[in-house]
Amino acid sequence: MAEQERRLADRYIVGALIGRGGMADVYQATDTKLGRTVALKILKADLASDPAFRLRFRQEAQAASRMADPTIVRVYDAGEDESLDASGHRVLQPFIVMEYVPGRTLRQVIADQGALSPERAVHIASKILTALEYSHRAGVVHRDIKPGNIMLGADDAVKVMDFGIARAVSDTSATVAQTTAILGTASYFSPEQAKGETVDARTDLYSTGVVLFEMLTGRAPFRGETAVAVAYQHVSEAPMRPSELNPGVSTALDMVVARALSKNRDDRYQSAAEFREELIAAGQGQAPAARPEPEAATMLFGATGTTTSNAEQALRQLTDASVQTKTQRRPPVVWIWAGAAVVAVILIAILVWVLSLSNTADNTTKQTLPDLASMSQQNAVDTLHGLNLVDSVFEENSDTVATGTVIRTDPESGSEVAPGSVVKLYVSLGAKTVAVPEVQNLSQADATAKLAEAGLEVGTINSQSSPSVAKDTVISSTPAAGAAVSPGSRIDLTVSDGTVQVSDVRGNKLDVATSMLEALGLNVVPRPDPTCPAQQDSIVNSQSVAPGSAPQGTEVQLGYCTGTTAPPSTDPSTPPAGG
Structure with a gap:
């Protein structure tokens, strides 16, 4: 050993x-x-x-x-x-x-369970932000926040790992492609990382927003066949709302995710503490407050600086009298016009020549984008790759196009595109659905209002007797709560009519009959009858409420014999009566 x-x-x-x-x-x-x-x-x-x-x-x-x-x-x-x-x-x-932390990574949990409940996602994300708040105050930017770097222990205790390690990779890797090869997928890169720009604390907050999106929906906001396609979407495309993929996500959480995934760092949360505060409030159903203008003084890593372009500097110089040089007097007007005409002719000739070269180049390099609509996503992606084009996949609901099928492209089919161009594929998620809300034990009026709030209508109302559900209260719905249905669907309700079905308990022992009726919520009153001879076990011989429907809580009297009779003599020495 x-x-x-x-x-x-x-x-x-x-x-x-x-x-x-x-x-x-x-x-x-x-x-x-x-x-x-x-x-x-x-x-x-x-x-x-x-x-x-x-x-x-x-x-x-x-x-x-x-x-x-x-x-x-x-x-x-x-x-x-x-x-x-x-x-x-x-x-x-x-x-x-x-x-050493026993447990599983968040990546493993999402792979096994899919989307997490909003409450659990908020809890985990808030703990990630607590870790980031601490590290950012210590001057450490993580740079690689992703589910694989989040450990979940007992009771979802959160531990973030690999702080600072990504910086060693980023500072010694020449390209985004090399960095992603080491750190993994580009799905969690911020726009500034995808563009190779300087990162700061807000980079981690963007990546946390991506992780929050994935916890709420079971998938990352941007997907593509290559890292380049995913990076392109991070830089230029808006993500879907999580509620479009998971109807159980609230509008407040949608708003929090949208701000966290802002392309411009100044539009995101400016600190982990601010992000966590609004996230917890959204988890409790409170919409985020109006967003104030970011102040550079509040940013842990400074505000994004502004630069003046070369064109702006040139224009300022030309309009600044202090740098203008006047070397001679104005020439005669006729020479000015003559010179201008010559220059104009030369410029026109150059322009015609450049346009002819451009048209020739375009004709030799551009190609016509085929019609990809109605293709499966995989077939469309393969077709684009065969044409040396880059795919960028977006998903949206469609009432008419089957799930997994291309709805349209951008640019449209028939467009002229150069090799290496990005083509957006809009792929169908199928018809949009909403989850049937829980309406059990609500009054019929409240259930109707809750269905309307979810964009659904009340269908058939079925009355049913119930020993435990009060009158005009919903017993169940069809489809059941949580089922995915199309917006505007009609939901049937089964509502208590406030009655119970009384059984015929005659012929049963008194204690058995009493239990049967009390289980229906009825008020049982034993009624002894001394006019008839008593029977062993007190057999019920009458009930005051006939079998069938009766209001909940009805009083039912059960009759049973309690009279006495002289038992026949068995003594042979006793003479018969009248003897």
């Missing part, structure tokens, strides 16, 4: 593999000095070979180790272990030692 044991830094005994990612493999390990279980993340060889990355990685891990909050997975240690590869060459393996 000792020969199979693997140690790092002569301290950590490497155990079972518990996770695998684009950047590293994660093992359960034992810290032999402190005698505790830890999670050991060992960097992959292609990253370990880059000295710049190793330095940045070590610096960021050390910065992350200074953060201590219940919502953050602690980083205990970081270092490099020297070993020999298969060829006998010396190699360095960077690693970090983290707090």
Whole structure:
């Protein structure tokens, strides 16, 4: 067993593999000095070979180790272990030692369960924001908030991991494509990350908005066949409202998600605390307050600076009298007009030449976009790829187009498009549906109002007797609560008429008959009858309410014999009567 044991830094005994990612493999390990279980993340060889990355990685891990909050997975240690590869060459393996958290990642939970309840999504997202508030105040931007970096322990205790590690990747990767290859999908990238711009705390808030959207709907807001297609949507396309995919999401939560996913950083929440406050309020049904103008003084990482374009600078210079140089007097007017005419002729000739070249180039490179409507999404994507075009998929409801089928494209079919152009595919989610609300135990009037609020109508009202549901109160609905139906559908209601069906209990023992009627909510009154001879077990011989329908709580009198008679003598010495 000792020969199979693997140690790092002569301290950590490497155990079972518990996770695998684009950047590293994660093992359960034992810290032999402190005698505790830890999670050991060992960097992959292609990253370990880059000295710049190793330095940045070590610096960021050390910065992350200074953060201590219940919502953050602690980083205990970081270092490099020297070993020999298969060829006998010396190699360095960077690693970090983290707090071991038993549980599952949010990614695994969503994959198994799909969309989470709004209440649970709000709880998890609020804890993520608590972790970000702490890290941002410490000057650490996560840069890679995604479900795979969120651990859920017992009772949905939230732990965010890999703080600062993404910066080491971002600062040593040349392109977005390389960064996504290491960190994973671009589904959670902010627009500024997709464009390769500088990031700040609001970048993490955008990614948290993406995670919140996915928890509420079971899928990311933007999807595409390639990272480029997804990045394009992050930069230029508005996401769907979560309620379009999950009718159980409130308008207030829709508004919170929309603000979190604003393309412009100044339009997003400016701090994790602000985001969390509005998220919790929306989870309680309160619409977000009016948005104030962002103030640079309140931003943890500063306001987005404004720059003056070269054209603006040139125009300002031309209109600034202090930089104008007057070297000679105005020439004669005739020469001005002559010069202007010559210049105009030259410009027209150049313009005609450029247009002819442009038309020639367009004719040789552009192609006609085929009609993709009525194709399946996969067939349409394959067709675009075959034409060297980039797909960008959007989903929307349609009453006429089957689910998974292309409704239309942008640009439209027949348009001339250049290779590499992005073509938007609008794919049908099927007819829009709404969830039937819960109306059981509501009065008929309240149930009608609740259905109308959901865009539904009341269908047939069926009356039914019930021993427990009060008169004019809804017993059930058809379809049942939670069923997905088309807007405007008619929902049938079964309503209590305030009666019960009285059974015929005659011939039963008194205690049995009493139990049967009391189970119907009736008021049972035993009525002894001394005029008839008593029977063993007190058999009921009459009931005051005939079998059939009767109002709830009706009094029912049960008659039974209690009279006495002289039993026949069995003594042979007793003479017969009259003897």
